[in-house]
Amino acid sequence: MSAYQLLYLDRIPPHAAVNEAVSIAKRRGHAGISGMVNGVLRSMDRGRSELTPSRIKLDDPIATIALRHSYPEWLVRRWADAYGYEVAESICEAGNRSPHASIRVNPLQGSREELLAELGEAGLEAKPSALAPAGIVVESGGHLADMAGFLSGRWSLQDESSMLVAEVVNPSAGMKVLDCCAAPGGKSAHLAELMEGKGKIWANDLHVHKRELIVQQTERLKLRNVEAITGDASTLGERFAPESMDAVLLDAPCSGFGVIRRKPEIKWTKTEGDIAEICAVQRKLLESVCGLVKPGGTLVYSTCTMERAENEEQVAAFLKDHAEFQLDPEWPEELLATFREAGLIEGSFEGQLQLLPQHYGSDGFFIARMSRVR
Ligand SMILES: C[S@@+](CC[C@H](N)C(=O)[O-])C[C@H]1O[C@@H](n2cnc3c(N)ncnc32)[C@H](O)[C@@H]1O
Numbered sequence: 001m002s003a004y005q006l007l008y009l010d011r012i013p014p015h016a017a018v019n020e021a022v023s024i025a026k027r028r029g030h031a032g033i034s035g036m037v038n039g040v041l042r043s044m045d046r047g048r049s050e051l052t053p054s055r056i057k058l059d060d061p062i063a064t065i066a067l068r069h070s071y072p073e074w075l076v077r078r079w080a081d082a083y084g085y086e087v088a089e090s091i092c093e094a095g096n097r098s099p100h101a102s103i104r105v106n107p108l109q110g111s112r113e114e115l116l117a118e119l120g121e122a123g124l125e126a127k128p129s130a131l132a133p134a135g136i137v138v139e140s141g142g143h144l145a146d147m148a149g150f151l152s153g154r155w156s157l158q159d160e161s162s163m164l165v166a167e168v169v170n171p172s173a174g175m176k177v178l179d180c181c182a183a184p185g186g187k188s189a190h191l192a193e194l195m196e197g198k199g200k201i202w203a204n205d206l207h208v209h210k211r212e213l214i215v216q217q218t219e220r221l222k223l224r225n226v227e228a229i230t231g232d233a234s235t236l237g238e239r240f241a242p243e244s245m246d247a248v249l250l251d252a253p254c255s256g257f258g259v260i261r262r263k264p265e266i267k268w269t270k271t272e273g274d275i276a277e278i279c280a281v282q283r284k285l286l287e288s289v290c291g292l293v294k295p296g297g298t299l300v301y302s303t304c305t306m307e308r309a310e311n312e313e314q315v316a317a318f319l320k321d322h323a324e325f326q327l328d329p330e331w332p333e334e335l336l337a338t339f340r341e342a343g344l345i346e347g348s349f350e351g352q353l354q355l356l357p358q359h360y361g362s363d364g365f366f367i368a369r370m371s372r373v374r
Helices: 002-008 014-028 031-046 061-069 073-083 085-095 112-121 162-169 186-194 208-220 233-239 272-292 312-321 333-341
Strands: 101-105 125-128 135-140 155-157 176-179 200-205 226-230 245-251 293-303 325-327 352-355 365-372
Touching (some): 002 014, 014 031, 061 073, 061 085, 073 085, 101 112, 112 125, 155 186, 162 186, 162 245, 162 293, 162 333, 162 365, 186 208, 186 226, 186 245, 200 208, 208 226, 272 293, 272 312, 293 312, 312 325, 312 352, 312 365
Parallel strands (some): 176 200, 245 293
Antiparallel strands (some): 101 135, 101 155, 125 135, 325 365, 352 365
């Protein structure tokens, strides 16, 4: 713990960290132990420039990355197979950074420019998101969820990658939209904002206790066209008439490795078997909700993970069995221009995109837009 304090934390001066460790050692053992603790920690402090993860080098590159950044080897191996060693290491590195806060502007209650000016006046370091059209990145400031602008519904707290999903659905005012796995309701609320409060969004979640989160969110934002419902998304095909929706969003339950920055424990609690299990659930949900999309309508599938099996491979398997759907590259031009500029899209765009946490310092996310052609 003291070595960690010395090498990774910056609020405790090195001499205080060493003294504390020595006094704990004195209490727990004999004088020889405290002398050894003192010697080891002082020499670590002196040699700290040598003690960087990049100095760790084992024979096996997977084991090296896993040890350098503290990830299980099986997970590093999956990312190395999918993206190569270099990108896999960047994913691990990015997953160990602290996430920054980001705000999504409610366009029904003001513009991004107005809010940026206000946040600046309130002493917050805020700048427009380089990724999401409605996003503001807040580098420093107080407790955002206590601020008047949040409580009165002028903005929401949401990761910048999540802010892209409703933009990709790109609904028009007056449409009928089903959000199959909606709690706590961030994307449903964003859809409602983009629809200017006109039309209808059914925001469904499996868990009854999570319905309240959706209701709280839409009430705070003063959005009246969202109905929060509960049920297993695999039964939504029975609840709604076939081909009754202009757009269906399946923001699927997933392995969640894109949010390791916020939930670091998942790298140790999830197993490879969990990925296979969740893939089967995702496939079942896709099968049961796709029939609700009307011909000419849109199906958006998203996850907060970088697992190919849950993302590109899942979509490819679905499309193979559903000739009535095609990947749809008609994403908002503003988004495509952003991704082209960042080199994330080269050449022609298919209609699906994998964001990695190192790209923009936002969550790892996958989004596929499909249209029903018949
Ligand atoms: C990725 S989260 C959704 C986040 C949400 N779309 C948002 O933007 O706030 C996935 C959600 O799926 C729900 N879920 C899991 N299995 C489900 C199922 N079979 N049917 C409906 N919802 C399910 C979970 O309760 C969880 O709230």
